[in-house]
Structure formats: C-alpha cells, structure tokens
Amino acid sequence: MRIFERMAKTGHEQLIFCCQGQSGLRMVIGIHDTTMGPAIGGTRMYPYATEDEVIEDVLRLSHGMTCKSAASGSDFGGGKAVVWGDPDTGKDEVLFRALGRHVESLQGRFITGTDVGTTAQDFVWAARETRFLVALPEEHGGSGDSSITTAFGVWKGIKACIQELTGHPGLGDRTVAVQGLGKVGAKLVGYLCQEGARVTVTDTDPERVRKVVAEHTVEVCQAEAIYDVPCDVFSPCALGGILNDETIPRLRCRAVSGGANNQLAEDRHGDLLYKMGILYAPDFVVNAGGLIQVSEEFPEFRRERALARTAAIYDRLLSIFAISRDEGIPTHRAADLTVQRRLAALAGLGRIHVPSPKGSATR
Amino acid sequence: MEIFAHMTRYGFEQLVVCHDRVSGLRALIAIHSTTLGPALGGCRMYPYADEDDAIMDVLRLARGMTYKNAAAGLDIGGGKAVIIGDPRRDKNELLLRAFGRFIQTLGGRYYTAEDSGTSVEDMDVIGRETDYVLGLSASGSSGDPSPVTALGVWRGMKAAAAMRWGDESLKGRVIAIQGAGHVGYPLARHLADEGAQLVVADVAAERAERVAREFGAQVAAPDAIHAVRCDILSPNALGATLSSRTIPALKCAIVAGGANNQLATESDGDELERRGILYVPDYIINAGGVINVADELEGAYNRDRALKRAGTIQDNVRRVLELAASEGIPTYQAADRMAEGRMSAIGRLHHIYLPA
Numbered sequence: 001m002r003i004f005e006r007m008a009k010t011g012h013e014q015l016i017f018c019c020q021g022q023s024g025l026r027m028v029i030g031i032h033d034t035t036m037g038p039a040i041g042g043t044r045m046y047p048y049a050t051e052d053e054v055i056e057d058v059l060r061l062s063h064g065m066t067c068k069s070a071a072s073g074s075d076f077g078g079g080k081a082v083v084w085g086d087p088d089t090g091k092d093e094v095l096f097r098a099l100g101r102h103v104e105s106l107q108g109r110f111i112t113g114t115d116v117g118t119t120a121q122d123f124v125w126a127a128r129e130t131r132f133l134v135a136l137p138e139e140h141g142g143s144g145d146s147s148i149t150t151a152f153g154v155w156k157g158i159k160a161c162i163q164e165l166t167g168h169p170g171l172g173d174r175t176v177a178v179q180g181l182g183k184v185g186a187k188l189v190g191y192l193c194q195e196g197a198r199v200t201v202t203d204t205d206p207e208r209v210r211k212v213v214a215e216h217t218v219e220v221c222q223a224e225a226i227y228d229v230p231c232d233v234f235s236p237c238a239l240g241g242i243l244n245d246e247t248i249p250r251l252r253c254r255a256v257s258g259g260a261n262n263q264l265a266e267d268r269h270g271d272l273l274y275k276m277g278i279l280y281a282p283d284f285v286v287n288a289g290g291l292i293q294v295s296e297e298f299p300e301f302r303r304e305r306a307l308a309r310t311a312a313i314y315d316r317l318l319s320i321f322a323i324s325r326d327e328g329i330p331t332h333r334a335a336d337l338t339v340q341r342r343l344a345a346l347a348g349l350g351r352i353h354v355p356s357p358k359g360s361a362t363r
Numbered sequence: 364m365e366i367f368a369h370m371t372r373y374g375f376e377q378l379v380v381c382h383d384r385v386s387g388l389r390a391l392i393a394i395h396s397t398t399l400g401p402a403l404g405g406c407r408m409y410p411y412a413d414e415d416d417a418i419m420d421v422l423r424l425a426r427g428m429t430y431k432n433a434a435a436g437l438d439i440g441g442g443k444a445v446i447i448g449d450p451r452r453d454k455n456e457l458l459l460r461a462f463g464r465f466i467q468t469l470g471g472r473y474y475t476a477e478d479s480g481t482s483v484e485d486m487d488v489i490g491r492e493t494d495y496v497l498g499l500s501a502s503g504s505s506g507d508p509s510p511v512t513a514l515g516v517w518r519g520m521k522a523a524a525a526m527r528w529g530d531e532s533l534k535g536r537v538i539a540i541q542g543a544g545h546v547g548y549p550l551a552r553h554l555a556d557e558g559a560q561l562v563v564a565d566v567a568a569e570r571a572e573r574v575a576r577e578f579g580a581q582v583a584a585p586d587a588i589h590a591v592r593c594d595i596l597s598p599n600a601l602g603a604t605l606s607s608r609t610i611p612a613l614k615c616a617i618v619a620g621g622a623n624n625q626l627a628t629e630s631d632g633d634e635l636e637r638r639g640i641l642y643v644p645d646y647i648i649n650a651g652g653v654i655n656v657a658d659e660l661e662g663a664y665n666r667d668r669a670l671k672r673a674g675t676i677q678d679n680v681r682r683v684l685e686l687a688a689s690e691g692i693p694t695y696q697a698a699d700r701m702a703e704g705r706m707s708a709i710g711r712l713h714h715i716y717l718p719a
Contacts, residue, residue, distance in 0.1 A: 014381055014465070051367055
C-alpha cells in the first residue's frame with residue numbers, strides 16, 4: 001500500500017524520514033495525532049528486512065501510542081520512532097547524537113525515550129543534542145526504570161477484572177497465569193504473590209524462571225503450555241499477537257489482562273474473546289503505567305503522582321467494562337470508543353481562544 | 364521506491380510526509396541540506412499520478428536548491444515542498460493553512476515560497492499559519508522576483524561573453540530569446556539597452572510581438588528558435604530544452620538563460636561541451652530569483668541590495684567557467700564542484716567553537 005494511503009487510513013499527521021551521513025542513521029519518526037499535545041513514544045531499533053516493514057511498524061506503533069495516551073488521560077499525542085539497524089552491532093555515540101539532533105529539529109513536537117532495541121543509556125548520548133527525551137537514567141534527570149510502574153498498573157488491571165467477574169477485587173486464592181518474566185512480568189509476580197494469589201509462570205529463558213522461583217512460591221509450566229492453564233486471569237507480559245486463532249480456543253481463563261503490547265493478533269480476535277465470554281482488559285489501558293510515569297516527568301517528576309495515576313487504571317477499566325455491558329460491544333471496541341471521545345472532546349476545547357495557551361510538555 | 368536508499372545516496376537530511384484528514388492535504392517537504400542555513404525552496408502543487416513521482420520530484424528539486432543556494436553565495440540550505448493535487452480544483456483555504464501549519468512544525472528549518480501551481484495569494488494564506496513563508500503580497504515583501512532573475516541572466520551572459528570573446532560587451536551580438544514571459548521580457552530590455560540584436564519566440568504570440576515592437580526584435584517560431592543562427596541562445600521558458608533532439612540543430616556559441624533544468628540529462632551537458640558550445644549552468648545564472656526572495660531574511664527587504672547581489676552572478680559565472688576551463692571538465696560539473704566546495708568549506712567553520 002502507498003504511504004499516503006496508509007496514513008489516511010489511520011489518520012496519521014506526519015512521517016519524517018531522517019538520515020545522517022557519518023553515522024549512517026536511517027530513522028522514521030511517526031507522528032500519529034497531536035490533538036492532545038506533543039507526540040510521545042519510544043524509539044525502537046530493529047534490523048528490518050525491508051523499508052516497507054519499517055514504515056508499517058512505525059505507523060502501527062505510533063497509532064498505538066495515541067490510544068495509550070488518551071486512555072491514560074495523558075496530555076500527549078501518539079508518536080514513535082524506528083531506527084533501521086541492528087542494535088547488537090549498529091549502536092554508537094554518533095548514531096544516537098544524530099538521532100537526538102533530528103528529534104531536536106522537531107522542537108518538542110515529538111518526545112522519545114527507550115524502547116525495544118534501545119536502552120536508557122543510549123539516550124544519554126542523544127541528550128547531548130536534544131532536550132526532548134524521557135526515561136533517562138535517574139542520575140541524568142530522568143524518572144528511571146518504568147517497569148515497576150507498568151507492573152503496578154497491570155496488577156491493578158487484574159484486580160479490576162476480578163472485581164468485574166466476582167464483585168470483589170481481592171486476589172486471595174485467585175489463580176493467575178503469567179506469560180513472560182521480563183522486567184514487567186517478574187515484578188508483577190511480586191505484587192500478585194504479596195496479595196495471596198496462586199500464580200503459574202513461564203518464560204522461554206530458564207534463568208528468568210529460576211530467579212522468580214527463588215523469590216516466590218509459584219508453579220512453573222512449559223512456555224507453550226501457559227495457554228492451557230486453568231486460571232481466573234491469563235496475563236500476557238511478553239510478545240504481542242499472542243491472542244490469535246490458534247491460542248484463543250485453548251484458553252481456560254475467565255479474563256485476560258497483561259502488560260504486553262498489541263496482544264490481539266487482529267481486532268476480530270477481541271470479538272472472538274467477547275463471544276467466548278472471556279473478559280479482555282484492553283492492553284493499552286492496562287499497560288499504560290510506563291507512559292504515565294514518563295508523562296509525569298513534565299514539569300518535574302513525582303513518583304507518588306505517577307503511582308496514583310497508574311492506580312486509576314483500575315477505575316478506567318471498570319468504566320470500559322461498563323460501556324461494554326451497556327452498549328453490548330466487546331471491551332476492545334469500548335476502549336477505542338473512549339479514545340475517540342477524549343480526542344473529540346479535547347479538540348473542541350482548542351476552539352476557545354486564549355492569548356497564550358498553557359503548554360503541557362515544558363519543564 | 365526505496366526512500367532511504369535514495370536519501371543516503373544523495374545525502375539528504377529529512378523527508379517529511381504530511382497528511383491532514385480534514386482538508387485532505389497530502390504534502391511532502393524535503394530538506395536536503397542545512398549545512399549553510401535553513402532550507403529554502405518553493406512549494407509546487409501538481410496532480411502527480413503516483414506518490415512515487417511526487418517523492419522523486421521533491422527530492423530532486425530539493426537537492427537542486429541546495430546547489431543553487433550554495434553556489435549563489437547564500438547562507439541558505441536546500442529544500443522543496445510539493446502538494447499533491449490539481450491547483451485549479453483542489454486548492455482552498457483549509458488545505459493551504461494545513462500546509463502552513465506543517466511548515467510551522469519544522470520551526471524554521473524550511474522556508475517556502477511560490478512555485479509552479481502556487482501563487483503569491485496562496486503564500487498569504489499559508490502565512491496565516493506559519494512564519495516561514497517568503498514572497499507575501501504585503502508591503503516590505505520581495506515581490507515579483509522575475510526582474511531580478513533577468514538582471515542576473517543578463518550579467519551572467521556578459522561573463523560568458525568575456526570568457527568566449529574576451530569582451531563582455533553584448534553590443535551587436537545576436538541573441539535568441541526562447542520565452543518572452545516574466546524573465547524573458549525584462550531580459551530583452553537589458554539586452555536591447557546594450558545594443559544587442561534580438562530574435563524572440565514565445566508560444567503566446569502576443570508576448571513575442573511585444574518584444575518585437577518595443578525592442579526591435581525579430582520573431583521566430585517557438586519550435587525553431589533553438590536552431591536560429593546566433594551568438595547566444597537564451598532559454599527562458601520550459602526545462603529540458605537542451606536534449607539529444609535539439610542540440611544537433613544549435614547554431615550558437617553560448618547557451619545562457621533563466622529556465623530551470625535546461626539539460627534534459629547530464630550527458631546533454633557533455634554533448635554541448637563536445638560541440639564547443641559554452642553552456643552557462645542554469646542554476647548559477649538563474650539564481651536572481653532566490654537571491655531576491657532570500658533578501659527577506661536579512662531583516663527588511665531591500666530591492667537595491669537584492670539587485671546588487673544578483674549582479675554578483677557575473678562573478679559566479681566567471682568563476683564556474685574558469686574552473687571548468689582549468690580542470691578540463693564540462694561547465695555543469697564545475698558548477699556542482701563550486702557549490703560542494705563552498706558547503707564543505709563553510710561547513711567546516713562550525714568546527715571552531717564559539718562561547719554561547
């Protein structure tokens with residue numbers, strides 16, 4: 001499909017192809033929508049096979065950020081950057097400084113930080129060229145590792161599901177199957193065990209499993225078997241696209257609520273879960289803790305405020321479940337509806353003329 | 364098309380794809396180089412059949428502006444914008460303002476101006492959303508650039524004459540002017556004032572007749588002007604008039620005119636060289652227009668200053684022709700080398716640290 005055609009389909013504002021000679025930088029910045037404020041989203045680095053895949057990924061991810069930001073009540077638009085290169089061999093100071101220079105050239109319309117294939121440390125280089133970064137290491141003025149906040153939000157999301165299903169939010173003796181024990185999954189297990197939930201875990205990396213088992217009393221299953229575990233809540237915290245034609249019929253859970261991005265392989269898989277009576281907590285609502293944390297870096301980071309806003313994921317999910325019930329639509333569509341409603345409402349506010357509008361993303 | 368392959372091969376900085384759902388705007392802004400300063404280049408509106416054609420066009424034109432601006436001695440980089448659409452049907456306030464809004468997002472890294480398919484009035488509308496548009500209708504704006512372009516072409520011709528005949532005077536020279544429009548007409552006045560003998564052609568017959576009436580020019584057919592026996596052929600209309608079809612018929616000693624992209628291909632530049640015809644590279648001699656509009660960036664626009672600077676085109680042409688002669692290369696290559704040399708030399712000045 002042609003670029004403009006794809007942008008028109010998702011309502012994208014801008015795609016910015018950036019190059020720099022010495023570093024060989026090839027990056028696309030995708031700005032989906034800035035109705036709510038400057039676009040925010042991480043920078044991914046990946047050795048894509050073709051340019052088309054680069055464009056496809058940046059469009060998909062930047063659109064997702066608008067949803068996440070709107071659903072979390074942040075005053076930021078959706079954006080994402082994708083560096084076409086191999087993170088294992090292609091990183092150096094010049095590359096990230098060139099990246100920073102391009103980000104700076106957008107004057108704050110796009111704010112970025114670490115994502116898959118990049119680390120907070122990489123952006124310490126970029127910070128020499130641009131002010132528009134989040135999630136820098138704490139010693140460099142950032143809010144640091146956001147996975148704790150994300151895990152905290154996922155825990156709240158699981159409690160909202162249990163509340164919806166049983167009328168009580170307590171997780172004592174409830175069963176949860178956690179897929180993936182990375183930064184978010186491992187911390188989530190901590191919150192769940194602390195509350196007395198019975199947890200089954202899996203990860204493709206045995207070292208990660210060993211670490212979690214050493215700290216918590218959990219069951220362990222094979223990576224592929226996690227879909228078949230009878231439980232109250234299945235919590236995907238690893239890859240995207242894991243809710244698909246193959247896995248959904250196997251699920252023995254009452255609800256899905258996890259930290260992974262883009263859990264539904266396609267929109268219709270959300271419809272399928274709905275038909276099967278499995279309560280799906282939309283991913284971009286549940287996993288917004290990381291975004292909430294970095295959005296709280298403006299004007300000055302306060303952890304308590306970030307955690308309070310992340311705790312509100314619980315109420316937000318309950319209201320999405322209510323829309324789903326009232327309007328008879330699947331939860332993922334109810335979540336999309338709340339995104340569209342917030343965008344429309346905020347766009348309307350811009351019609352009131354104020355001599356010098358108050359900007360949100362200023363330190 | 365492979366965008367990154369093209370961008371890295373030709374050293375581009377940014378390609379900005381802009382889309383607005385409400386107005387239906389589809390625009391591309393290409394920033395080739397900002398080594399010398401903010402990028403400047405016009406905004407073209409054209410109903411491209413295919414998105415790839417639009418991308419290729421904006422990239423090609425932006426790179427051309429880098430060379431033109433650098434060679435003209437301006438502290439300005441190269442950029443260009445295209446709006447995909449039919450200027451007669453698809454243009455409206457909302458579309459132009461959405462475009463202006465996107466220019467503003469670049470914070471002054473790119474300045475736009477009128478080009479084919481857009482007008483001064485369109486720039487006024489774009490200017491409601493952005494500070495980075497030049498050539499508005501308001502007083503203090505640079506206004507019609509054509510007389511300045513014409514002055515530059517005239518002075519460039521004199522440099523070529525000096526190189527060819529050892530005398531910069533155009534008195535008594537036979538000059539064939541292809542196109543008697545915005546640039547061709549004021550150029551004819553300069554040449555007639557100096558005592559040149561003119562032959563003129565234009566697809567609009569009344570424009571050619573006006574030049575005949577006012578400056579005593581002979582009129583030729585538009586499809587025959589390139590083959591007129593003359594000292595200087597001056598293309599001032601469409602691009603690509605120097606091609607494998609026309610070059611064998613040329614009966615001139617010099618080609619020097621205000622049109623853009625006069626060579627259909629680079630090999631046509633080699634062919635002119637082989638035939639002993641002195642080709643004055645188009646972007647060197649026609650830089651008066653951009654020199655004029657760029658004067659707005661120096662504070663208040665000053666026409667005298669713009670005209671004076673356009674006069675330096677004579678020195679630029681001389682330098683390019685001398686470089687071509689001393690290096691034994693075609694003139695179009697000498698022009699590129701001069702532009703690249705200036706960018707690299709001035710770019711190095713950034714290496715000297717300045718306290719804030």
